[in-house]
Amino acid sequence: xxxxxxxxxxxxxxxxxxxxxxxxxxxxxxxxxxxxxSFTMASLAGHLAELPHWATSTLAADELNxxxxxxxxPPESTEQILATFDRNVTAxxxxxxxxxDATLLENWTLKVEDKPMFTMPRTQVLRAFVLSHxxxxxxxxxVYLRLLDVAVPGLYxxxxxxxxxx
Numbered sequence: 467x468x469x470x471x472x473x474x475x476x477x478x479x480x481x482x483x484x485x486x487x488x489x490x491x492x493x494x495x496x497x498x499x500x501x502x503x504s505f506t507m508a509s510l511a512g513h514l515a516e517l518p519h520w521a522t523s524t525l526a527a528d529e530l531n532x533x534x535x536x537x538x539x540p541p542e543s544t545e546q547i548l549a550t551f552d553r554n555v556t557a558x559x560x561x562x563x564x565x566x567d568a569t570l571l572e573n574w575t576l577k578v579e580d581k582p583m584f585t586m587p588r589t590q591v592l593r594a595f596v597l598s599h600x601x602x603x604x605x606x607x608x609v610y611l612r613l614l615d616v617a618v619p620g621l622y623x624x625x626x627x628x629x630x631x632x
Contacts (some may be wrong), residue, residue, distance in 0.1 A: 467592075468509055471565045473592055477521070477562055482515060482553045484604050486619040488551055490611055491544045500613055507610055508540035515541070515551035517600045521558035524591045525565055529574060529575035558596075 488511060496508035505513070516538075523530045541547045570592070575585040595622035607619045 469570045469589060470565055472561070473570065473589070474559070474562050476597060477592075478557065479600065480600060480608060481518065481559075483599055483619070483621040484553060485548070486612070486621070487546070487604050487607050488547055490616050490619060491547065491607075492614070493544045495598065495614055496540070496542070496544075498610070498614065500610060505606075506540065507607075508542075509538075510607055511536060511544075511547045512541045512550070514600060514603045514607060515547050516554060517596060517603070518551070518554035518558040520599070521592060521596045522554070522561055524574050524588050524596070525558070525569070528572070529577060531577040531580060533579055540609075553579040 473517075489517075491507060491511055496511075497506055499506045505512075541550065570588045572588055573585050574588045574591050576583045608621075611618050618625045620628040
């Protein structure tokens with residue numbers, strides 16, 4: 467199996483689970499947060515919807531140079547969150563499907579205001595800043611859903627809300 471095929475299969479699986487989680491967000495709870503230090507549901511879900519774009523940025527160029535200010539308007543509905551997520555997943559998947567192992571092994575650099583923050587192989591960027599990052603925030607979102615008594619989807623097996631998973 468090629469690296470490209472491995473990443474594509476994992477990307478598809480993780481993005482499907484992420485979408486299942488995002489679909490459960492009640493629009494009327496977007497301003498809710500479990501703690502004063504926590505993201506609001508809208509901010510967390512908006513960030514999660516944007517994360518697949520990291521794959522696009524990683525595959526489309528050799529570097530990304532972030533320039534501030536970094537203000538984002540939180541999404542206003544679950545439909546808006548899903549539309550952003552779907553658009554970003556589609557674009558990222560198209561690039562990942564069209565790439566090759568040689569490109570995945572090339573270095574990629576993140577800069578902030580022209581200052582290099584790190585350089586690492588694209589494989590590591592995809593693993594850490596796309597897949598693992600999304601899994602981390604998706605897990606946070608499942609806690610939000612549980613605290614709001616919203617059914618949590620089964621992701622790697624059944625959840626307590628989906629006993630008939632298989």
